[in-house]
Amino acid sequence: MNATTMDSDTAPPRETAPGQSELSETIFRYLCFGAATLLLAALAGVVISLAIGGWPAFRQFGFGFFTSSAWDPVQENYGAAGPIVGTIVTSVLALIIALPLATGVSVFLVEFCPRNIAKPIAVAVELLAGIPSIVYGMWGLFVLAPWFAIHVQLPLMTDSANLPGWLSGLVAGIPNGANIFTASLILAIMILPYMSAVFRELLLTIPSQVREAAYGLGSTNFEVVSKVMIPYVRRGAVGVVMLGLGRALGETMAVTFIIGNSHGFPHSLFDSGSTIASTIANEFAEATSDMHTAALLALGMVLFILTFAVLAVARLLLASEKH
Amino acid sequence: MNDVATPIVSRDPEAPIMVRPNGDLVLEARQLDFFYGKNQSLYGVDLPIERNKITALIGPSGCGKSTLLRTLNKIYDLYPGQNATGRILLDGKDLLTDRASMSRLKERDGDVALEPANLDTSALRARIGMVFQKPTPFPMSIYDNVAFGVRLYFKKSKAEMDQIVERSLRRAALWEEVKDKLNTSGLGLSGGQQQRLCVARGIAVEPEVLLLDEPASALDPVSTAKLEETLMELREDFSIVIVTHNLQQAARISDYTGFMFLGRMIEFRPTAELFERPQSTRTRDYVTGRFG
Numbered sequence: 204m205n206a207t208t209m210d211s212d213t214a215p216p217r218e219t220a221p222g223q224s225e226l227s228e229t230i231f232r233y234l235c236f237g238a239a240t241l242l243l244a245a246l247a248g249v250v251i252s253l254a255i256g257g258w259p260a261f262r263q264f265g266f267g268f269f270t271s272s273a274w275d276p277v278q279e280n281y282g283a284a285g286p287i288v289g290t291i292v293t294s295v296l297a298l299i300i301a302l303p304l305a306t307g308v309s310v311f312l313v314e315f316c317p318r319n320i321a322k323p324i325a326v327a328v329e330l331l332a333g334i335p336s337i338v339y340g341m342w343g344l345f346v347l348a349p350w351f352a353i354h355v356q357l358p359l360m361t362d363s364a365n366l367p368g369w370l371s372g373l374v375a376g377i378p379n380g381a382n383i384f385t386a387s388l389i390l391a392i393m394i395l396p397y398m399s400a401v402f403r404e405l406l407l408t409i410p411s412q413v414r415e416a417a418y419g420l421g422s423t424n425f426e427v428v429s430k431v432m433i434p435y436v437r438r439g440a441v442g443v444v445m446l447g448l449g450r451a452l453g454e455t456m457a458v459t460f461i462i463g464n465s466h467g468f469p470h471s472l473f474d475s476g477s478t479i480a481s482t483i484a485n486e487f488a489e490a491t492s493d494m495h496t497a498a499l500l501a502l503g504m505v506l507f508i509l510t511f512a513v514l515a516v517a518r519l520l521l522a523s524e525k526h
Numbered sequence: 527m528n529d530v531a532t533p534i535v536s537r538d539p540e541a542p543i544m545v546r547p548n549g550d551l552v553l554e555a556r557q558l559d560f561f562y563g564k565n566q567s568l569y570g571v572d573l574p575i576e577r578n579k580i581t582a583l584i585g586p587s588g589c590g591k592s593t594l595l596r597t598l599n600k601i602y603d604l605y606p607g608q609n610a611t612g613r614i615l616l617d618g619k620d621l622l623t624d625r626a627s628m629s630r631l632k633e634r635d636g637d638v639a640l641e642p643a644n645l646d647t648s649a650l651r652a653r654i655g656m657v658f659q660k661p662t663p664f665p666m667s668i669y670d671n672v673a674f675g676v677r678l679y680f681k682k683s684k685a686e687m688d689q690i691v692e693r694s695l696r697r698a699a700l701w702e703e704v705k706d707k708l709n710t711s712g713l714g715l716s717g718g719q720q721q722r723l724c725v726a727r728g729i730a731v732e733p734e735v736l737l738l739d740e741p742a743s744a745l746d747p748v749s750t751a752k753l754e755e756t757l758m759e760l761r762e763d764f765s766i767v768i769v770t771h772n773l774q775q776a777a778r779i780s781d782y783t784g785f786m787f788l789g790r791m792i793e794f795r796p797t798a799e800l801f802e803r804p805q806s807t808r809t810r811d812y813v814t815g816r817f818g
Contacts, residue, residue: 418604
């Protein structure tokens with residue numbers, strides 16, 4: 204008979220004993236199921252406890268919790284607009300700073316860099332991701348902030364009369380270097396390695412024939428990169444952006460060190476402020492009243508939702524990139 | 527007496543059997559060596575390409591025919607460690623000499639104005655179009671795909687560009703199928719349509735030579751037939767070099783055929799002669815299906 208038409212009836216009988224009995228097969232299946240369920244249960248537990256814990260604050264302040272910038276533990280009056288805006292502004296700014304850099308690094312590594320140098324540079328960039336965030340924070344506080352105060356903020360202050368009004372408003376603030384902008388800078392450095400690593404992977408998925416076809420039409424390097432390669436990974440690149448944003452939103456220690464930690468609504472780029480994560484880190488140990496704790500848990504819930512939404516969008520976009 | 531081929535066959539068994547075209551040569555490789563790092567993959571290859579003819583390159587996998595094609599428009603230049611020596615003459619000018627000596631040569635000739643730009647590598651590639659094994663549409667609309675190369679080198683009005691796009695798509699026999707959806711993505715077309723889109727994109731810049739690297743190997747028989755028909759018609763305006771694994775395809779559409787083996791040109795002759803009266807035993811074995 205023809206070997207290729209062999210079906211289960213003619214399959215040779217198994218000569219070795221099966222490794223698992225029926226019972227152990229079942230146990231194995233349930234163990235795997237259990238492991239998966241446990242993770243989901245933990246996630247659900249976190250969400251539920253955040254919601255329950257934060258509920259008193261949501262109930263008492265209602266929608267005002269999101270719009271008021273009064274954060275007054277003495278008067279028991281909590282409005283989270285300051286930290287929420289601080290979180291979004293620092294994250295978006297960090298993204299604006301990091302995105303061109305990440306694009307440059309990954310395009311350079313994929314397209315221009317000789318292969319024997321590309322590897323060390325890629326590793327160096329990835330090492331940036333391994334630096335603990337508290338080290339970034341210290342560096343920010345002791346090195347970046349003083350430098351920034353002396354070399355950027357002070358000259359701008361003395362020159363402020365010469366600046367156009369909108370710009371001097373944007374850079375107003377106490378010249379101590381601990382502000383929204385320096386926090387964004389630190390964040391940018393922290394999210395850069397993740398973004399460039401993922402972006403590099405994306406660029407490497409472009410078939411070499413597509414690049415060659417673009418070069419074959421007489422394009423220069425810049426034209427190939429900007430008109431063909433980046434559009435080719437467009438949707439995935441949005442995913443990269445979201446991934447960076449997700450990381451920036453939740454970053455705590457480094458930001459706590461350098462953002463200045465004032466609760467009000469930040470009024471300029473160089474004004475001190477706070478983020479959700481930095482507020483929680485600063486105050487949780489000292490939250491003695493129930494309402495203070497509830498307000499912090501409610502903040503945690505807001506951060507959770509923000510981050511979850513951003514990462515979910517990123518996943519969706521990255522998934523749709525795999526044609 | 528009865529051995530008609532005697533004048534062609536050389537005593538040296540390694541020497542290629544070359545029948546040079548009588549017509550005007552648009553592109554010619556002479557004594558071309560090619561190296562991937564330290565590995566040599568072409569050995570002294572000669573390849574004359576006659577204007578407005580289809581030249582096919584055949585041979586078993588790894589024989590160097592795709593490498594030869596990639597050398598002709600200097601795509602290999604993108605990859606460090608790949609290098610070619612010898613001469614590649616486009617309209618009598620050597621492409622392999624460096625840019626500096628090229629512009630000196632051109633200044634002496636005084637015909638700089640005829641070139642779209644300096645005859646540097648990018649501009650050279652624009653004069654020698656290439657279509658790959660797998661369709662390579664860019665992630666943009668059908669219209670923009672065709673206009674891509676033109677926009678790099680010329681400023682055209684919308685109306686002129688419309689004309690160029692339509693003409694190119696017509697010549698690639700794709701116009702009727704896509705004229706109502708020019709603004710949809712080129713990635714949405716079928717494989718055969720994508721390949722003809724790539725042909726349209728390649729000819730939109732009016733190259734002198736069109737190189738095709740197994741353009742039909744990923745296509746079904748109907749799309750292949752359409753593509754072949756397109757190529758036969760394009761011969762009116764362009765000189766075409768096609769690498770193919772499909773011997774029938776080479777026999778059907780080409781005017782000249784080169785048989786390559788292990789990095790050498792074994793036999794280069796008018797297609798009918800090569801298939802009907804191969805001189806080299808290697809060629810004979812290959813075209814009669816004895817190996818490869």
